[in-house]
Each structure stands twice: as C-alpha cells, then as structure tokens.
Amino acid sequence: MTSTVSKTPTGTQNQGLAGDGGLGARLYRGLSRVPVWALAVLWLLPTFGLMVNSFRTRDAQRNSGFWRITPDEFSMENYRTVFSAESVNPIGDSLLNSLAIAVPATIIPIAVAAFAAYGFAWIDFKGRKWLFILTVSILAIPLQVALIPLLRMFVGGAHQTLPFLDKTLTLVPAWGLNGTATAVWLTHTGFAMPFAIFLLHNYISGLPKDIFESARIDGADHFTIFWRLVLPLSIPVLAAFAIFQFLWTWNDFLIALTMIGSANADALPTTITIANLAGDFGRNEHLLPAGAFVQAFVPLVVFFALQRFFVRGLLAGSVKG
Amino acid sequence: MTKVLTTILSVVIAVGVFTALWVGLNMIFNQATRDFTRFSALAGGVLGLVLMTVIDGNRLITSIGVRPDTFEWSALHIYLFWPIVGAAIGAAIGWFLSTLDDANMRLGFGIAAGLGIGLLIAFLLKGRYQLAMRTTPLIMWPLILGAIGVGLNLLRRRDPIKGALTGLFFGWLYGSFGGAIQGVEQANLAETLLAGGVAGALGGARLGLTSNPDIVGRAEIDQRSRAWIFVGPAFLFYSAMLILPTIQTFLLSLKNRDSTEWVLGDNYAEVFNDPDNFDTSSFGDIFGSSILPWVAFYLVAGLLIAFLLGRETAQPFNFGGAPLLPLGIAAALFSFALFSYLRGTIINNLWWVVGVTLLSTSLGLAIAKLADGVKGESVAKSFVFMPMAISMVGASIIWRLMMYQARDTSKSQTGVFNAVWVWLGDFSTSQPGKAIVGLIFLAFAGGLTYVAVRSLAKSASIAALYLVLAAIPLWVAYRTFSEGIGGYTIRDDGTFAAQTVNFVQSPPFNNFYLMMIMIWIQTGFAMVILSAAIKAVPEDFLEAAKIDGATEGQIFWRITVPQVMPTILVVATTIMVNVMKVFDFVKVTTNGQFGTQVLANAMFQEAFLNTNRGLGAALAIVLFVGVLPVMIWNVNNLLKEG
Numbered sequence: 025m026t027s028t029v030s031k032t033p034t035g036t037q038n039q040g041l042a043g044d045g046g047l048g049a050r051l052y053r054g055l056s057r058v059p060v061w062a063l064a065v066l067w068l069l070p071t072f073g074l075m076v077n078s079f080r081t082r083d084a085q086r087n088s089g090f091w092r093i094t095p096d097e098f099s100m101e102n103y104r105t106v107f108s109a110e111s112v113n114p115i116g117d118s119l120l121n122s123l124a125i126a127v128p129a130t131i132i133p134i135a136v137a138a139f140a141a142y143g144f145a146w147i148d149f150k151g152r153k154w155l156f157i158l159t160v161s162i163l164a165i166p167l168q169v170a171l172i173p174l175l176r177m178f179v180g181g182a183h184q185t186l187p188f189l190d191k192t193l194t195l196v197p198a199w200g201l202n203g204t205a206t207a208v209w210l211t212h213t214g215f216a217m218p219f220a221i222f223l224l225h226n227y228i229s230g231l232p233k234d235i236f237e238s239a240r241i242d243g244a245d246h247f248t249i250f251w252r253l254v255l256p257l258s259i260p261v262l263a264a265f266a267i268f269q270f271l272w273t274w275n276d277f278l279i280a281l282t283m284i285g286s287a288n289a290d291a292l293p294t295t296i297t298i299a300n301l302a303g304d305f306g307r308n309e310h311l312l313p314a315g316a317f318v319q320a321f322v323p324l325v326v327f328f329a330l331q332r333f334f335v336r337g338l339l340a341g342s343v344k345g
Numbered sequence: 346m347t348k349v350l351t352t353i354l355s356v357v358i359a360v361g362v363f364t365a366l367w368v369g370l371n372m373i374f375n376q377a378t379r380d381f382t383r384f385s386a387l388a389g390g391v392l393g394l395v396l397m398t399v400i401d402g403n404r405l406i407t408s409i410g411v412r413p414d415t416f417e418w419s420a421l422h423i424y425l426f427w428p429i430v431g432a433a434i435g436a437a438i439g440w441f442l443s444t445l446d447d448a449n450m451r452l453g454f455g456i457a458a459g460l461g462i463g464l465l466i467a468f469l470l471k472g473r474y475q476l477a478m479r480t481t482p483l484i485m486w487p488l489i490l491g492a493i494g495v496g497l498n499l500l501r502r503r504d505p506i507k508g509a510l511t512g513l514f515f516g517w518l519y520g521s522f523g524g525a526i527q528g529v530e531q532a533n534l535a536e537t538l539l540a541g542g543v544a545g546a547l548g549g550a551r552l553g554l555t556s557n558p559d560i561v562g563r564a565e566i567d568q569r570s571r572a573w574i575f576v577g578p579a580f581l582f583y584s585a586m587l588i589l590p591t592i593q594t595f596l597l598s599l600k601n602r603d604s605t606e607w608v609l610g611d612n613y614a615e616v617f618n619d620p621d622n623f624d625t626s627s628f629g630d631i632f633g634s635s636i637l638p639w640v641a642f643y644l645v646a647g648l649l650i651a652f653l654l655g656r657e658t659a660q661p662f663n664f665g666g667a668p669l670l671p672l673g674i675a676a677a678l679f680s681f682a683l684f685s686y687l688r689g690t691i692i693n694n695l696w697w698v699v700g701v702t703l704l705s706t707s708l709g710l711a712i713a714k715l716a717d718g719v720k721g722e723s724v725a726k727s728f729v730f731m732p733m734a735i736s737m738v739g740a741s742i743i744w745r746l747m748m749y750q751a752r753d754t755s756k757s758q759t760g761v762f763n764a765v766w767v768w769l770g771d772f773s774t775s776q777p778g779k780a781i782v783g784l785i786f787l788a789f790a791g792g793l794t795y796v797a798v799r800s801l802a803k804s805a806s807i808a809a810l811y812l813v814l815a816a817i818p819l820w821v822a823y824r825t826f827s828e829g830i831g832g833y834t835i836r837d838d839g840t841f842a843a844q845t846v847n848f849v850q851s852p853p854f855n856n857f858y859l860m861m862i863m864i865w866i867q868t869g870f871a872m873v874i875l876s877a878a879i880k881a882v883p884e885d886f887l888e889a890a891k892i893d894g895a896t897e898g899q900i901f902w903r904i905t906v907p908q909v910m911p912t913i914l915v916v917a918t919t920i921m922v923n924v925m926k927v928f929d930f931v932k933v934t935t936n937g938q939f940g941t942q943v944l945a946n947a948m949f950q951e952a953f954l955n956t957n958r959g960l961g962a963a964l965a966i967v968l969f970v971g972v973l974p975v976m977i978w979n980v981n982n983l984l985k986e987g
Contacts (some may be wrong), residue, residue: 328727
C-alpha cells in the first residue's frame with residue numbers, strides 16, 4: 025500500500041506526456057500480438073510435429089524433419105504396427121489397462137472426497153478443524169515417500185508386531201495385488217484425497233447456508249441432503265475434479281511403473297508401453313510418434329471437450345486457497 | 346474381447362461394492378433417529394456379520410477378491426454359513442437389547458449374550474487357533490488397560506466403571522490371544538474357551554451398562570456416526586496410502602538395505618557425502634565462466650537504473666519496476682552459472698526447482714498479460730494450455746524426437762532446434778547471410794536505442810533500461826560480423842563444417858533443456874490461473890492510473906503485479922511442489938545419465954532396482970523435507986483464515 029502512495033507524485037509529473045503514451049500504447053498493442061502468437065505456435069509445434077511424423081514411414085522420418093512432409097509419404101503403417109497383436113505390447117491392450125486404472129481411480133476418489141468435503145463443511149463434529157488441517161497439510165507430500173511401504177504391502181501384505189508381545193498381527197493379508205490395476209487405482213485414490221477434499225470443500229462450503237437449514241427443518245437427514253442437494257449443486261466442481269484426476273491417472277507413469285512395471289507385462293498402461301518403446305535403443309523409434317499420439321489422444325479429446333470445466337476447477341483449487 | 350469384459354466387470358464391482366457399502370451404512374444410521382429398535386437390530390446384525398467374516402469367512406474375500414476365475418463356487422455355502430449365523434445372532438441381540446429398559450436386566454442379558462458369543466467364537470477357532478495362555482500378559486494387560494480406561498473416563502467425567510470394563514475387555518483380548526503361546530502342544534480347547542468366554546462376558550457387560558438412548562441421545566448417535574461415515578472413508582484412504590507409509594518410510598530410512606538392522610543416520614550420511622549427489626569440486630572454475638561478465642553487466646545496469654529511478658522519485662534507490670528486469674536477468678544468469686559448476690543429484694533437483702518455477706511462472710504471467718484482450722486470445726491460450734493434457738512421458742518423447750534430436754551432420758537434421766541451429770550456422774557464415782543476420786540484429790538494437798532516446802525526456806531510468814536491453818542484439822550482431830553464430834565449427838584446415846548441439850546428452854546444460862519440457866507443460870497452468878487473476882484486477886485502478894498518465898509498463902509493474910502477487914505465490918508454490926518430485930522426464934530421456942540425475946529417479950533406482958530400501962527411503966525423506974516449508978506455509982494460511 026505504501027508504494028502506491030509514494031508513486032502519486034510521479035504520476036502527476038508525467039501527465040504532460042499522456043499524448044505520447046497513446047503512440048506507445050498503440051505500438052505496444054500492435055507489437056504484443058507478435059510474441060503471443062509466436063509463443064502459441066511454438067507451444068503447438070512439438071505436438072503438431074508428432075502428429076505429422078506419426079503418419080510418415082520409417083524412412084521418411086529418418087531422412088527429413090516433419091516440416092518436409094510430402095503427400096506421398098503418408099502412411100498408416102505405424103498405427104497398424106502399434107495396434108497389431110504381434111508387437112510386444114500392443115497399444116490396444118495398454119489402452120484397456122489404462123482405462124482399468126483411470127476409471128476407478130477417477131470415480132472412487134470423487135465419491136470419497138465428496139463425502140468428506142460435505143462432512144468437513146456441514147457436519148459439526150469434534151476435532152473437525154484439526155482433521156481438516158491435517159488433510160490440507162498432507163497436500164504437498166511427495167508421493168515418492170509412500171511408494172516403498174505401499175509396494176511392500178501389495179506384495180506381502182501388512183503386518184504389525186504387537187508391542188511388548190512376541191507376535192505378529194496380519195492387518196492386510198498378502199492378496200498379491202502387485203502387478204494389478206487394483207493396486208494402482210487404490211494408490212491413486214489415497215494420493216488424490218487431500219487435493220480432492222481441498223478442492224471440493226472450497227466449493228461445497230460456499231453453498232448457501234439457507235438451503236441446508238431449511239432442508240434440516242423439513243426433516244431431511246445428512247444422507248438425503250448430500251444426495252439430493254449437494255451432489256446436484258456440485259456438478260461443476262465434480263466435473264472439474266473428474267477431468268483433472270482422469271488426466272492425472274491416465275498420464276501417470278511413476279505409480280504404474282512401481283506397482284506394475286516389472287511384475288505383470290500384461291497389465292502395463294499406455295505410458296509404460298510408450299516409455300518401453302522409447303527405451304528400445306532406437307530400434308522402434310519410428311513407431312514412437314504413433315504410440316505417443318495414441319497415448320495422448322484420449323486425454324486431448326477429454327481436454328478439448330471439457331476445457332471449460334477444467335479451467336474452472338483449476339481456478340477454484342488455487343485462487344481461493 | 347474377454348479383456349474388455351473383465352476390465353469393465355472389475356470396475357463395476359469395485360465401484361458398486363463401494364457405493365453399496367456406503368449407502369447401506371447411511372441407511373442403517375438413518376434408522377437411529379426413526380426407529381431405534383430396527384437400528385439396534387441392524388447394527389447388531391452387521392457387527393455379527395463382520396465379526397464372523399473376519400474370523401471364519403475371510404477365505405471368501407481372499408479367494409474371490411483377487412482370482413474369481415479359480416474360486417470354487419460350489420463351496421460357497423461353507424464360507425457363507427458362519428457369517429450368516431453371526432448376522433442373525435447379532436441382529437437378535439441388538440433387537441432384544443433395545444426392548445429392555447431395566448438396567449439390571451440389560452446387564453444380565455449383556456453378560457449372557459457376550460459369554461455365549463465368546464464361547465462360540467472360541468469353539469470356531471478349534472483346530473486353527475488354539476492357544477495356551479501365559480500368566481504374565483494375561484494379568485498385566487487387563488490391569489494396565491483397565492487402569493487407563495478408568496483414568497480416561499475420570500478425566501472425561503464419565504462413569505469410571507464403563508472405562509474399566511472397556512479397558513479390561515481389550516486388555517484380556519490382548520493378554521490372552523496376543524500373549525498366548527501358539528502352535529505348541531499345550532494348546533487346548535479349554536483354555537481357548539476360557540479366553541473367549543471371559544472376553545465375551547466383559548464386552549457384553551460393557552454393552553449391558555448402556556441404556557437405550559433418548560431422543561437427544563439418538564440425534565447424537567446420528568450426528569457423530571454420520572461425521573465418520575462421511576469423513577471416515579477419505580481418512581482411511583489417506584491414512585493407509587499416505588500418512589502411515591510416510592512414517593514407515595522414515596523408519597525404513599533409518600535401517601539398512603533390507604531393513605534388518607538399525608543404522609540410524611548412515612543412509613543420510615551416504616546421501617550427502619556421495620559426490621554424485623553433491624559435488625562442489627569444480628566450483629572454483631566458476632570464475633572462468635563466460636556468463637559472469639554478463640551477470641556483472643546486468644547487476645551494474647540494474648543498480649544504475651535503480652539509482653536513476655530513485656532520483657525521479659526522490660529516494661536514494663528505487664527497485665520497483667524497471668530495475669527488476671536487469672536484476673532479474675543477472676540473478677537468473679548467476680544461478681545458471683552456479684548450477685552449472687556445482688554438480689550432483691541434489692544440485693540438479695534445486696536447479697529444476699528454481700529454473701522451472703521461475704520460468705514457468707514468469708512465462709505464464711507474460712503470456713497472460715500479452716494475450717489479455719488480443720484478438721483470438723482464447724485460441725492462443727488454449728495452444729499454450731494444451732500440453733497440460735499430455736503425459737510427462739509423452740512430452741519427453743515428443744521433445745526428444747521432434748525438438749532435440751541431433752543427427753550426424755552429414756545427414757539432414759530431423760529435430761527442430763538442431764535444424765534451425767545448423768541452418769543459422771551455415772547461413773551466418775556465408776557471405777550475404779552474414780550481412781543479413783548481422784543487420785537484422787543491428788536493426789533490433791537500433792530500434793531499442795531509438796525508443797531509449799525517445800523516452801529520455803520522460804524518464805532516464807526507462808531510457809537506461811532500453812539501452813541495457815539493446816546490448817544483447819548489439820553483441821549478437823558483433824559476433825555475427827566477427828565470426829558467425831549458430832551451429833558450425835572451423836576445421837583445422839580452415840573450412841567450415843556443421844555442428845549440432847547434443848541437447849539431451851551434453852552436461853551441464855542438458856539439465857536445462859530437460860527442464861524446458863516441464864516448462865512447456867507448466868506454463869499453461871500458470872498462464873490460465875494468472876490470466877484469470879489479471880482479469881480480476883479492478884478496472885477502476887487501471888483507469889485511475891491511466892488518467893494519472895502512467896505508461897502501460899508502469900501500470901503492469903506497479904498495479905497489476907502487486908494485485909496478483911498472492912496468486913503468483915500460489916502458482917509458484919504449486920509448481921515448486923510438482924517440480925521437486927520430477928521423475929518422468931529424466932527417467933524417459935536420460936534415466937539419470939549424462940549428469941542429469943534427480944532425487945526422485947535416484948530414489949526409484951535405489952529402492953526398486955538396486956533393492957537398497959534404506960537408501961531409497963532416505964532419498965524419499967530428503968524430498969519430503971524439501972516440500973516441508975510449503976506444507977508449513979499451507980497450514981499457516983489455513984490457521985490465519987481461522
């Protein structure tokens with residue numbers, strides 16, 4: 025605030041030059057368009073190049089850059105190869121594996137977090153404030169911190185030696201979940217909780233208080249209020265989080281690599297499949313653009329179709345916080 | 346096709362079971378305020394079901410949950426028998442208890458029912474978990490927990506007898522079943538029955554001491570249980586997947602590679618003493634860096650402009666606005682020089698955090714500002730935002746193939762950057778090319794100088810700023826005329842030859858080129874949020890400044906930036922937290938080779954490939970400590986809000 029005050033005299037001094045500012049402003053406006061569009065095109069260029077090269081034959085890709093494409097180079101061969109059952113990890117299978125992870129990893133966290141957000145916002149209970157602070161404080165925990173014990177749990181179950189007694193209690197049996205989509209979406213669900221609760225709580229706690237009070241007076245219980253009032257009213261933020269979480273889980277590499285990576289070659293999601301293609305000492309480099317484009321296709325469609333919700337969700341999550 | 350079906354089936358089962366459980370639980374607790382008898386019966390039934398499933402029917406969960414294909418469906422009734430019996434007994438007890446109002450009757454019935462259930466369970470354990478009790482734990486644990494129960498309830502001003510009973514119940518369970526000798530010959534049915542019977546009677550007595558709640562009590566049951574139904578699942582998920590594993594990782598980091606021995610700080614000592622992680626040996630060479638003169642130049646320029654600006658505003662120095670640009674450039678260049686001479690995993694991680702956070706945020710702010718109100722703003726912005734939808738693995742592949750590819754110079758380049766670079770080297774060393782490129786940069790410098798001279802009358806500091814900026818194109822023009830710029834080298838025989846940059850593999854700047862990939866993704870995020878914040882700056886402020894004759898630059902630096910500062914901080918911390926754990930880019934492009942290792946990849950390699958769990962855990966904890974300040978900041982903000 026103090027800095028604004030101290031600037032006032034400068035402003036009055038410069039008043040005589042206002043006409044000059046007009047020229048500067050016009051020049052500025054004209055010039056500002058150039059860098060914006062230059063940057064926008066630069067930002068699009070890599071993805072565009074990937075798309076172009078995915079339709080070029082192996083030789084064409086090796087001999088010249090994507091900007092030199094000629095019509096006769098066009099071929100669907102790369103796509104046929106990455107989808108064919110003969111390839112080591114057909115991308116079609118990987119797409120299904122990715123769906124088996126991303127769909128439950130999107131729906132279940134939304135449900136669980138919506139319950140919790142409603143609980144934190146509208147149910148009065150002891151320790152509510154501190155539990156909420158705990159929830160938000162773990163928002164920043166890097167997921168690497170949890171990976172080693174989680175993998176151990178999925179491989180061998182969870183066991184706790186009873187304190188002062190020579191006995192081990194099995195809390196989670198060795199279900200052999202490592203290498204399955206279940207292990208991955210369970211992990212995603214846990215990791216998504218803090219952000220999801222934070223985002224949904226911001227929205228749900230901002231709903232008008234009157235509707236809850238009148239519903240309570242009409243004898244509605246929490247479950248009915250949640251089901252009939254809160255869920256329908258929260259569709260925008262639920263959609264925003266759903267898009268966010270779907271993109272995140274579809275694009276995740278680390279968790280899938282840890283939980284499935286070496287344990288089960290039949291359950292690999294798309295990210296690992298294309299990363300394996302990339303790590304192939306360049307033998308299959310000509311297939312990479314097609315593979316990467318297939319991998320990116322689903323999130324790009326989701327993104328462009330639902331961009332509005334997504335942006336709204338991002339804003340709700342960060343500006344208010 | 347079967348794969349599609351099993352995929353859909355498993356998803357439907359997972360979601361369906363979860364939803365059914367949750368809705369069912371809500372339905373049961375809805376009855377607490379409506380029909381207490383029904384509620385009591387339902388609750389008893391569910392408890393019985395769960396208890397018997399845990400004790401006898403869990404083979405069902407184990408076998409169906411994971412491998413439905415190998416499960417013997419013909420044996421289903423065997424697995425289901427005891428859970429169903431348990432549910433029936435529980436429901437009956439719940440129903441009968443809710444109809445009893447006399448305190449003595451309740452106590453008697455509670456003890457009898459508890460004893461019966463305890464004996465039944467003990468009998469069921471026959472052949473699987475018979476035990477021979479040991480005296481010490483059997484006496485010690487009920488006493489300890491009982492005392493704790495009494496103490497707690499005295500503190501809470503509740504009935505100490507109830508506390509004692511609860512304590513005795515858990516103490517007896519712990520002491521009898523936990524403390525028993527297992528799998529030895531002395532184990533026998535009689536002792537097992539004793540253990541189960543006493544535990545059941547104690548628990549039943551505690552249950553019998555309750556009274557049927559009145560209307561207020563029922564509302565309280567509804568409220569309290571509802572809080573846990575709503576918040577509980579989330580709490581369970583993040584406790585099991587995040588909080589407990591974090592604690593376990595911390596403990597693992599204090600143990601050796603296969604967690605058999607405590608080594609305390611040894612893993613951390615290894616992390617910080619390893620020259621691969623933290624190498625300061627070539628720090629002295631920084632003074633030979635070609636970047637340092639530029640740092641000095643922009644530092645002096647920034648101070649000079651601050652001085653000039655200070656004279657205009659009657660202060661000794663004024664660092665608001667114009668001086669920030671050259672000072673910022675100086676700081677960025679200096680950290681660049683610093684990070685390229687200090688080497689190692691931890692340094693790389695820091696470089697990522699500083700570089701990506703600063704560049705993404707400032708680029709995002711710049712694009713948000715530049716695009717504001719421009720024709721086609723939303724299209725341009727969605728181009729920049731689009732990489733947010735692309736996976737980090739995909740982005741790494743895209744950049745490696747499309748932008749950074751370096752091929753043998755005898756062939757044509759297929760990566761954008763090397764193609765441009767080699768073309769520039771070719772063009773700027775050829776005769777007309779040299780003049781054209783040089784003149785373009787000269788004209789650029791000339792334009793900036795012209796603006797500087799024009800604004801001299803208005804403000805000396807602004808003029809100085811433009812002059813300082815003109816130094817860069819001037820220097821490039823000089824280089825072009827004297828030698829040439831771009832990707833070329835001069836052979837021993839004096840001929841020119843093309844030379845590519847190996848963006849991915851030549852340290853230390855390959856780190857920076859890898860960061861570009863993440864900046865490509867994160868800039869869109871920063872832009873979207875900052876764009877909204879810029880649009881939210883009150884129009885009045887801008888109008889008032891315009892009337893006062895402020896220039897566009899002044900309005901931006903002195904009104905818009907301070908107004909959106911809180912948002913900038915949020916964006917920067919969000920990106921910082923994301924960058925701290927950077928993994929995918931490095932894993933896919935270099936796998937940590939060529940001096941690009943980062944903590945997350947080192948952690949992955951140690952923990953999962955080298956099977957050194959202790960060291961991997963220690964690296965993870967180092968990451969955790971890195972984001973600790975952000976966590977504290979978050980909590981502080983929350984507490985301030987109240």
